[in-house]
Amino acid sequence: MPARRAVPVAAPRRPRGRPRKTLAERDEGNRRQELVRAAARLFHRQGFAATTTRDIAAKAGMQSGSPFYHFKSKSDLLHAVMEEGLRAAGQRQAEALLTLQSDGTSAAAVAPEAALRALIRTQFDILLGPGSDFVPVMLYEWRSLTSRQRAGVAKLAREYEAPWVPVLQALRETGRLRADVHLARLLIFGALNWTVQWFDPKKGATLDDLTDAAMELFVHR
Amino acid sequence: MPARRAVPVAAPRRPRGRPRKTLAERDEGNRRQELVRAAARLFHRQGFAATTTRDIAAKAGMQSGSPFYHFKSKSDLLHAVMEEGLRAAGQRQAEALLTLQSDGTSAAAVAPEAALRALIRTQFDILLGPGSDFVPVMLYEWRSLTSRQRAGVAKLAREYEAPWVPVLQALRETGRLRADVHLARLLIFGALNWTVQWFDPKKGATLDDLTDAAMELFVHR
C-alpha cells in the first residue's frame, strides 16, 4: 500500500452544523437579559439620559465597553427594555382576560364591570408590582427612542390598549360610563399610569385598594 | 479771593442711593426671564438631561458661558422654571375660584360641581394652553432637582393641590363621587397630567371637550 499523501492534519473532529452550546455560550442569552434588567431598573430610577452605559455594565458585572458586544447602541438597550416590558404586559393581560371567561360566573350581566376590574388590577400589577421597571420606562422614556423604534413600540402599545375599548363601550351602553369611550380610555390610562409617580406601598394602600378606588371613581352606579 | 484748592474732579454727578436703571440694567431682568422661558421650552421638548446649557444660551441669543452669569447651575435654571410655573398656576387657579364665587349663581347647589369644572378647566389651560411649558416640566423633571430644591417645590405644589380636597369632599357628600377623596384626587390629577403626553389640538378636540369628558368620567349622576 502506498504511503498515503500527507493531508493537512485536521483539528480534533467537531460535529457539523450549529455547534452545541458550551456553558459559556448558553450563558449568553442570560447575560443579555441581565443587561436588559439592569438597564430597566436604572432607566426607571434615574431616567435614560442620566444613566450611563457604564452604570448598566457595572450593575450587570461587566466592563464599560461590554454592553456594546450585546447591543449596538444605548438606544437599542432602551428599545429592548420597552419591547420586553410590552411583551410581558400583553401576556399578563391576555391571561387575566382568559381567567375571567372561564371562572363560571354568568357572563352577560357582570362581564364588563368584572372585565374592567381585571384590566385595571393587571395594569397596577404591571406598573407597581414586583419587577415593574419595564413598562414605566416605556411610559416615561419613549421620547428617547429613534423614530423608527418609536413606531414599533407604538404598534405594540396599541395592541395592549385594544381590549379596553369594547369593555368601556359595554359599560357605556349600560349607563355606567357617561364619557366618550376614547377620551375616557385616555383619561383612565393617565390616572393609572400616573400612580407610578406617587404610589408608595409603605404608606398602607394596596394594589387592591387602588383598584377599588379606581372602579369607584370611573364606574357609575 | 484765594484760589480755591484744587479738588479731585468728580465724575459727572450721579444721584445717590440705588441708581435709576439704565436701559441695559432694565434689560437684565428680561434677559433672565428669557433664559427661563427658553429653558422651559427646551426642557419640555427634550427633557432636562438631554438639553444642554448651550442649547438654552443659543435660544436666548447668548454665548455658551453666559447663562452662568444669571444662574449658578443648570439645576438652578430648572428650579427657576418650576417655581415660575407653580407661581403662575397658583395665581390662575385662585382667579378661577374667585370668578366662581362672584358670578351670582346660587352657591349651595351648583357650587361643588361648578368648582370642580373650573379647577379642571384651569388645569388643562395650565398644562396644554398657550405658553404651557413650565408646569409640564415640573411634572416630568422633578427628579432632576437637588433634594433641597425638591422640598421647596413640593411645598408649593401642595398649596396648589389643597383647594381640590374640599370640593371633592362636597361632591362625595352629595353622592356624586364614591371613591375615597384623597385617592380620587391623586387619580384625577393623573388623568389630567397625563394629557400632556397625548393631547393634540390639531386632532379636533378642544380643552372644553376635554373638560366635559373629564367631568362625565369623574362626576356621577
Add this chain to the structure above:
DNA sequence: CCTACCGATCGGTAGG
C-alpha cells in the same frame, strides 16, 4: 467579553 483608547461634548469658570 476585556483592555485600552478616541473624539466629542458638557457643565462650569477666570478674567475682562
Add this chain to the structure above:
DNA sequence: CCTACCGATCGGTAGG
C-alpha cells in the same frame, strides 16, 4: 455678558 478654556465624562470602537 463675552472669550477662551479646563477637567471630566460619555458613547462607542479596535483588537484580541
